[in-house]
Amino acid sequence: MAKQDNLLDNYLGEIADIIDALDDRFDSHDFIKMLNDTIPEVYHKILAKHNENVARAHVEIGRWLSTHTSDLKIERVLPPSSEIHMSENKSGKESACAQWHKIE
Secondary structure: OOOOOOHHHHHHHHHHHHHHHOOOEEEHHHHHHHHHHHOHHHHHHHHHHOOOOHHHHHHHHHHHHHHOHHHHOEEEEOOOOOOOOEEEOOOOOEEEOOEEEEOO
């Protein structure tokens, strides 16, 4: 299935720099926080696209990461089926998200 054009596609270089600045193992919340800090206009456009629905915006960002793993040299870390990775989201609340690690 072909990748759909996405606003994030236009910022692949900047996003690769964000990934480089993160720890070798990070989660989607870490990435989203740094995306908002580094190129906030992109984060806010995605949020506006989803009528300020943070959960939907974050799902879009996570899916984009999933479709660009080879470009970004990352892999998703799959937890055991009985576990859900929880971390602090951008709003300061604990919620589930994907974990990633860098590959060479």
